Amino acid sequence: MSQAQFDSLIFARWMITVETDGEILENHAIALKDGRIAVILPAAEARQLVADEVIELDRHVLMPGLINLHGHSAMTLLRGLADDKALMDWLNNHIWPAEGRHVRDEFVFDGSLIAMAEMLRGGTTTINDMYFYHGAVARAGLSSGMRTFVGCSILEFPTNYGVNADDYIAKGMAERREFLGEERITFTLAPHAPYTVSDDTFRKVVTLAEQEDMLIHCHIHETADEVAGSIEQHHQRPLARLQQLGMLSPRLVAAHMVHLNDEEIELVARHGVSIAHNPTSNMKLASGIAPVQKLLAAGVNVGVGTDGAASNNKLDMLAETRMSALLAKVGTLDPTAVPAATAIRMATLNGAKALGIDDQVGSIKAGKQADLIAVDLATIETAPTFDPVSHIVYAAGREQVTHTWVAGECLLKDRVLTRLNLADLLAKGEDWRGRILAKGE
Template identity: 75%
Template structure:
């Protein structure tokens, strides 16, 4: 090993690999070549190698980048616009009308860039998105350097983007074709929800997903009203309907899944469905508390998402991970539910597994891509430090995220964005605020 030379070394006071719960490496070093983790070196081993650059993080935790398993990035431009409303009131009377007036290629591109800047600054390296104007979202991901899953929304009713379900699907496939071969961009089919998508369209989505080898991303069982409406319209609960239509499979990422029976949990586990848990959005919209502890106990893969900034109102995955752990405890009245190490696993490896990229990211392991974040624990808010894993979940704030790498490329250094211009992002956001206010009257 004495002759080994690497492009980059990163040495940290603590490394949380997420390969094994509770394991922390002290003063170890990651060796990187071509954006990939080539070795994990002890202090003695590190002394025997050389590198083009060496980052020393003497007060930091180094860990996998966070995977935001459910978001609507462009909706960052609608942040705070219609707060303290019930979900359907929020959607039908405020958000959908606003989107009808404003959503465009430029809106999605600018909103996505703003969201990605915010997500980088809170430790997110992968976003699983769902919205319109998919090429704009993909371009934003490439411009920012974020690992981006572009969810192609599918509905039955017309919007400014498409006229009907077939039109949404046609545009999704056309825009997807423009980005084939991009390492950081992939596309998913995103039928919006059981209450906005017909049986025929769901069948088309299932067939297309198999033909094109695509994931499916859908809001399911978010509110009790959704379940009740399905019982009235279809005489069955949404999950039972979707199971009959063939939607339940390892391809499916089901967002929210708040209102579930024990039989439905068993059904989800049997079919290998992954779930995107959105604790803050569920609390803010009073949707309820998802049975995360039961889902995990049944072997269901549960990741964490922020939802959109219009319903959260921030895209802070560190905060979301904390909320996920705390909400599970109060929801079960069990303080041992979702311990800190499990919460970190949900926010990293579980999300990667849901997206089919656990062989590339989600943990720190030789051979995986270097999607990494560093969190400075030498702050008043995280002192004294008895347990770095506990501090990441229960004490650290997004402002302590100092460095972020995607594929080994630094996108945040000492809290400064390197691929995006912060002043430009704020100027774009303010320009949209002025435009939106003008049209809203």
């Protein structure tokens, strides 16, 4: 018997590489070895290779895993709790009080696990998270197998987790040390927003990020009220203030960035800032339409995020990718704005670039880690298939994702999670529903 050359050999009807916009390889295969893509070649040639496992996906698109560039995973447990409200009403009068009553380590771990199960079933392989009890988020990432960026939230006011900004930073850095060396876990600094963080704290974050080589993740220019409040309090718009504080750099992942003028677009392009576009959350909270077409035209790296399930209400990156394309078109009255191939790049390789891992994931390329998903297009909802790229963005649903791999490990196989037990997670969700209702909203 021949000794296997590879761990897995995956044959697919179509392959969207994202190496070049719109590139589709038909009837190709990839060979995986030690969690990486070893070789990509036509199916006929691949039949000569020997692997421990052979996977036939003759109805499917194989593509890079989706990268959720902005989320609050644990807030899955608050899904649907306070809908149809403006952002500050939603936060001040509903979400923050509910968090004060319930958010602890157990809440964050259970909520994050439920979120990660949902995301893996929808083709998301990486989450850039921002919440509290960061060790719980990291443990959930390790349990699920998802590539997890753990954002250490920083605010000036007390919560269950910390008493002030220095306390948040100290606790976050201590928890980071516990997980150093875990390949799929990366900690980031996450000052919440310009309206909840002081100048001194922003300066500390910038210094610490440079010293520890960490990314920064922050809500910025989400609403018109935020911008107006900054002008009233600081006599300048948030981005101008953040520029003076040294926050604008390639380290920064700026979430939302809805309300930008042309000068600010040029500013973020010049400083290499990446943006996490959250179209559904922005629409649901009536925050506005981000100028994605202008940002991309200016050379700004724009990825896609879901935000939390409390403001979306689902963690569906295929839906967000579709919405990114459609919202750009209606926002500009230009049907050519953000074509399907661009939307896919935003949800994959652009997200990887924002997180500094585009040399490892985000596209199908020999040598990269095998963060991959398979989407079944042989369903009535996607029949017939003329253009797989178009179908992934405009027609396919997350229920058509059949396989999800992270670093070559299959975490979803034929729609079944391989590490997580759905029945257990559903029971956890029901238990938390009872607890939350017992204490009131």
